[in-house]
Structure formats: C-alpha cells, structure tokens
Amino acid sequence: MTGLDAALLRRRPANPAHVWDLLRALIARDMKLRYKRSVMGVAWTLLNPLAELLILFFIFSLVLPLNIPDYPAFLFTGILVYGWFQTSLFFATGAIVLNRELVRQPGFPVPILPVVTVSTNLIHFLLALPVLFLLLIYSGVTLTWAVLALPVLIALQFTLTLSLAYLVATFHVRFRDTQYLLRVLLQLLFYLTPVFYDGSAIPARYQSLYNLNPMVFLVDGYRAVLIRGELPNAGPLAAVSVAAAVLLYVGVGVFSRASARFVDEL
C-alpha cells in the first residue's frame, strides 16, 4: 500500500466545504492567538522585519556600502519574502505535535495542519505589503503592469513552502529537536539567499551551485515585478515551479505515509 492510498483509506473523504470552514476557523484561531499575546497586535509582526531592515540598511549602506539602487525597497522585499518562508517552516515543526487532540479527532483532515501554518504566515506577509509599497513610493519607483505577476509569485512560494512544511512537520514528530536544527539551517540559508545583497555578485563559477536554492529566483522575481518593473525571468521560475510540484508530491506522500502512525507517536 502506498502512502497516498493509505491517506485516502484512512479517513472518510472530507467534504471540501467543511475543509474550507476548518481552514478558516483554524487560521482565525492562530491569528487571534498571536495577537492576543502581545499588546501591540499587528504592529508587533511588523516590528521584527522593520528592525531587521533598519540594521541591515545601516550596515550595508553605511558600514560596508553595497551601492545597490533603491536599497531600502530592495532590502525590505528580500526580508519579507525570506521571512515568510523562514517563519512558516519554523512554525511547521509544531503543526502536528502541538495539535495532538486535533490529530486524534475522528474525521479531522490532518493534512490541513501545515496548510494552516503556511497560510497564517502568508497573512502576516500580506499585512506587511502596504509598508513595502510605501517604501517603493518613497524610493520613487514607478509600478508597472508587471506587478500583476505578484499573485503568481506568491502562489509559487506558497507551494514550495508548503511542500517543505509537510516534510518538516513529519520529521519533528519523530525527532523533537528538528526545530533547533532547522533554526540553524534557515539561518545559514539566509546568507545563501540574496536578501541583503544582489545575487549577480556571486562569482560565475559558483553560480550554478548557488542557483540550487529556489529562494534565489523567488526573491529576484519579486524584485523584478516590484522594483525593476519587469516580468521575472520565466525560465528559472518554470524550473522552480516544477521542483515545487515534485516536492509537494513527495512532501504529501511522506506526510500521509507517516500520518497513520502520528496517533501512536504523539
């Protein structure tokens, strides 16, 4: 029996309308929880990227100037895009282990839990976008029709992040230090993603190795549509799309295969 068959056999087919209601209720719960714990609410989620913006801007325009045009907008795009990716995966480690009662609830579609995590962080990303647009206007960037490609980039990043979230959530059920290892890995990946520098500065002989990181093309794609006002380079993004689709298939497969044992391991 393959993992996917098992997933289908495991529970009665969920009604799509009910899955949608569940997603909404659980995302709303996560949002309420995060804002209730802090006095400043939404501002709090903005504080973190803004502080990061301030510090990186200080370092790379005054201490070690990189001379990138429209640097604040350039930087903030990178911070928000990578931030969504990073926090989603970080919180995905708890998607199963922190929702033990839900996993044990008859009829509950367990595969939606990582979707809830990535979606909640998508909402934080979207809430920060107005600030990014203010920065763009402040920098004197003129928005073009290319900005309409933004939803496509978001959908692509969502798929890629979700596929990894499935793997991370599964792994954390078995090895409870996944979160710490992941923190280190994501920290390292931050430097290998063009967040505060321009990817074209990578020496040609390392370019192909560097390009194995799909976030390289995603971050650059956002900058193309927002700052440069042009459509992103289609070739690499098509490759990322294929990779994301394959990864999602693998991620869901691994997750479903393992999920039959979640109840016993929690």
Next chain:
Amino acid sequence: MNDAVVVKNLSKQFRRYHPDRPWTVQEAVLAGLRRLRPVEHFWGLRDVSFTVAAGRVVGVIGANGSGKSTLLRLVGGVGRPDQGSVKVNGKIGALLELGAGFHGDLTGRENVLVAGVVAGLSGREVAARFDAIVAFAELEKFIDHPLRTYSTGMQMRLGFAVAVHVDPEILLIDEVLSVGDLAFQRKCLDRIAQFKAQGCSILLVSHEASLVRDLCDEALWLSAGRLMLQGPAGSVVDKYVAQVEGDGQTEESKGQHLTGPHAVSSPADESRVHPALETTSKPGGKTELVLNENRFGSLELEITAVRFLDSRRRAFAFLHSGSTLRVEIDFLAPQRILAPIFQVHIWREDGLVCCDLNTEGTELKATAVQGAGRVALRFEHLDLKGGHYYVDVGCYARGWAYAYDYHSSVYPLLIHGEGAETHRHAPHSWEIGPGVRSIVPELQTTLGAPSDE
C-alpha cells in the same frame, strides 16, 4: 445498510521501543542510529469482529489497557489498522477527546467557534447552534472569559456541549460521562438517551459495568486486545463482573482485597486517608494509566493494583521516615508466564533514584504465574528523608528481556521526618503470592511458595 458499523478481524499492532530510544537527531547520531527500530511488536487489538446494527447501543468493557480506546479510535478512522477492516455507514460524532482545538488564551466563545467546526459542523451551523451550546454547558456568564480562567469541570462541560450538538448518526463515547457534577452527568445521560431515541447508533466505552448494563443493548468484553465475549449487555456484564470479582483485580473488588486475611481497614477508610493512592488503583481516577505515556510494556502480564500499607497493613496519608512500608502489587496474567521479575523503584521528585529493588534471586525465579496474583515488598524500615517520592512498579520477562507492564510516575509517596538521601540497601523482603503457583515440580518442595488463599 442496516449496519452502522461493521468491524472485521480488526488487529492493531503497537511497537515497543528500547527505553533509551533517541528522541532527537543528536541522540540518534550519538547512539549510532542503533535503537531506532522497535524492540518488538505487540498486539493492542487482535482479530476483533463485531457489528453495530443501526440504532443499537453497544458497550465495550474490559480492564485498563485491554484495547477499548484503541478500538474506538480505529472505528473513528483515527490511526490505521494493521489487519482487518472497519466499515462505517453514517456521520460520526465523537466524545473521545473533549475540547479538541481548545486553547486557554482564547475566550469560551472563540473556542466554541473553532471546536464546533473541528467536531464536524459547518461555520454557519456553529453560529446557529451557538446559544444552544452555551446554554447546555450552563456557561452563559463566562463565555467571553478566557478558557484558562475556567475550572476543569467547566472546560469539560463546554467540550461536551459542543460534541453533542453535532447530530451524529453514529456516536463514539469514551469514558466521558464522568464530566462535571452529578446534575451535569444526569444531563449528559439524558442527552445520550435522546440520541438513542432518535435512532443514533452508539458505541460506548466504560469502566462502569452498571452504566453499560443500564444504557446498552449489547456489550463487548475485551481482554488483552481480544474479544472475550459479546452478546446482550446484561449477560456480558454479569460474566465480566463475575470474572473480575473472582480474580479480585479491579475497582469493584478492591474492597475484597482489603477485607482479606491481613487487611484491617475498610476501603472507605483508605479513600479518606489517602485520596491520591485511592485514585492510583482505580482506573479512570486522577492518575489514569495511559499506554506509552505512564505505562509501558506488552501487557501479557498486567499490574492491576498497587497499594502502600504501613506496619499494621493500613493505608496512610504519609509515611514517617524509618517506619515499615509494604508495597503490594496485584497482577493478572491471562497466559502462563515463567519466572517474571518484579521491580520496585523509588525515586525523589527531582529524579534522584533512592532505591531500586527486584525479585531476582527470590523463589519467583522458579515459578510460573497464571491468573490473578500478588507480590508484596516489605521494607522493615525505610530511612528516606522527608519529601515527595514516586514509586514505580514493573514486571519484566525472564532475564529482563522486556517489560510486561511498567507504571512510571503514577504512585506518589509522601515521607515525613529525617532520613538519608538514598537507601539502596534498605532491609527488605519479598512476599510472593497468593495466586502464584510454583509449577516447576522438582523445585516445588524446596521453594515453599505459599498456596492459594
């Protein structure tokens, strides 16, 4: 279509891992990836078949760890059976994990909105039934307070209220009828009777034989994962109770232990003097035994009760340092088991191991046990200094091969007075039996194992 639930040859296997099984990548790497594989598998459920006809109420009875909850979960589609099949015709409602999706930082209102959808209602249905749910839980005044300000009873009431507003066609109930005060329990039972009247099929797990007798049409009796008996509720319950009392091993018969040849106190006395201990030997009490949480092992032999008694064989609230302690372990071995090892392990709240004793080297080495029996450990004087301790008890296969049953952090022991940090060589003696048969013939005479009562 007349059958709500059809279960065929259902088997579920659990894996037992090495006690030092690594839980982190770091440990796994350091351990060289050994011990990642299960040490052995054992059957939590074995070859169980039954049918719940539409509109019938079926009760499931059996001792702790007999597979009742596992069965209910599998019927609910949670977890995957290793063999056999479960067919369910109809919408399932579950009173298994009350308050699934509840979070202490959210208000009662916000929690109901989430839990209602989790229980299977649509968002619109939850909104429409919201007032009815809150009224049922009798929490109108508190519904906008954070859940963490609620008492456990209030939280359970809210969870129950959500669960019974789902309109199930098949209802799964696991030991949740002990929710709240008597008035609320009455209300819950009325609600379940109402479901029954509406033609809802019910599968109910309970330790309470009388509840199964009163509420159910039919009953299933599970023992060590196998279906012992099924049939009309009254007759199955009668046989179950008779067997349990005959063996003298569950809560119903607990009083009989104490009125045995050595007991001085009545059971009522004991529960008053030492409420914590009372719950330990009573399934469904405060410290409930949960497999793979505070209970480990294959359960081929089950530890059914543990009692602490003083020099006069009475229960106590606390022990004076230096006085006599008797730890009695009741067990049940459905099959014959050769040379089991019993272990008693006393440790302090902070993890310091104070005393670790076992029956290796006693006459148990050459005995076999079968059926219900008892092993007791008597400390002449236990010189531990005042504090909170736990007494873990376990029973292992010959040569410490693996655990049959091990209860960890379940039985608290309070000691008053001055004494030593540890007492590894505490003077002690093991008493084997009654109930243990020395059936190795040539050794029988030399061992002098006590005969049955």
